[in-house]
Amino acid sequence: MDSLNKITDAATNHKSDTGQCHELVHTAGISPTLSRTDMQFVKARYAESLDKLREPLTIQFICEVLSRSYAELGHVPVGATQRDRDNLMKATALLIRNDLLFHFPKVTLPEIANAVRRGIRREYGDYYGFNAITVHEFVKKYLNSEDRLNALDKQGRYLNSNAPPEEISEAAKDELMKNGLIQCRETYRKTGRIIDFGNVNYQMLVQSGEINLSKEEEGEIYREAQMQIKAEIDAQAVSFHQIVSRMKGEEKDDAAVVARAKEIMLRKYFDQQM
Numbered sequence: 116m117d118s119l120n121k122i123t124d125a126a127t128n129h130k131s132d133t134g135q136c137h138e139l140v141h142t143a144g145i146s147p148t149l150s151r152t153d154m155q156f157v158k159a160r161y162a163e164s165l166d167k168l169r170e171p172l173t174i175q176f177i178c179e180v181l182s183r184s185y186a187e188l189g190h191v192p193v194g195a196t197q198r199d200r201d202n203l204m205k206a207t208a209l210l211i212r213n214d215l216l217f218h219f220p221k222v223t224l225p226e227i228a229n230a231v232r233r234g235i236r237r238e239y240g241d242y243y244g245f246n247a248i249t250v251h252e253f254v255k256k257y258l259n260s261e262d263r264l265n266a267l268d269k270q271g272r273y274l275n276s277n278a279p280p281e282e283i284s285e286a287a288k289d290e291l292m293k294n295g296l297i298q299c300r301e302t303y304r305k306t307g308r309i310i311d312f313g314n315v316n317y318q319m320l321v322q323s324g325e326i327n328l329s330k331e332e333e334g335e336i337y338r339e340a341q342m343q344i345k346a347e348i349d350a351q352a353v354s355f356h357q358i359v360s361r362m363k364g365e366e367k368d369d370a371a372v373v374a375r376a377k378e379i380m381l382r383k384y385f386d387q388q389m
Contacts, residue, residue: 146273153266159225160267166220170212176224177208180231184245188235210247219254230257292319303385309378317377326384333376340375 149157165173181204185192194200215222227250233239234253242249257263292315299316303309311317320326328336
């Protein structure tokens with residue numbers, strides 16, 4: 116067990132130019148919202164990936180995992196002598212290493228150990244025999260498990276919230292805006308829906324002069340928006356709280372009407388282009 120921990124530590128602390136994720140977690144820390152189980156998933160994820168480690172280290176590690184697993188299962192590897200069993204263990208470890216390197220090159224040694232530990236306990240369903248194919252399925256199900264993905268998502272959101280904002284060039288901003296307008300137009304063409312959060316696309320077209328309304332046109336569209344909002348409200352079940360609010364004059368629909376008016380104008384603009 117101690118040797119397995121030492122190999123795991125070596126893989127986790129291995130330095131390379133590609134170890135940016137590990138360095139980021141080391142610098143920014145672990146999300147305080149993670150449970151103990153979540154922590155296992157996250158820490159295992161940010162060890163060095165299999166494709167960056169030397170073969171002897173990975174073979175030794177997998178042999179340790181297999182040996183521990185056989186002990187927990189109460190089995191002994193096939194072989195008449197200890198030497199035969201050791202040779203079989205190394206051959207199986209090599210098969211596992213090559214298989215995982217081909218199918219899951221970014222998996223880490225701690226993730227392999229976690230996957231096997233959970234798999235032999237049937238957390239990923241029943242299995243028949245303990246071999247390279249079994250380990251492949253354990254790793255596959257581990258990597259795609261909902262618990263693991265949720266834990267990594269929590270950690271990712273924590274790191275993003277702590278990361279310093281990146282400077283975006285004016286050219287990059289313009290490109291983002293253009294792409295956003297294209298996406299908005301394509302969504303409208305395919306679904307008939309206008310999705311323009313914060314009326315960003317409308318404002319961009321006004322600033323560029325592509326949408327230029329007279330006061331009369333603005334008033335006409337505003338009245339059209341009022342009628343749409345009123346029709347939608349009348350069609351819905353009105354709560355007691357809404358009725359009281361209206362009686363007190365506290366309900367303000369002006370912002371919703373303005374947003375709808377801008378949406379109508381954007382719809383008209385897209386229709387003209389079709």
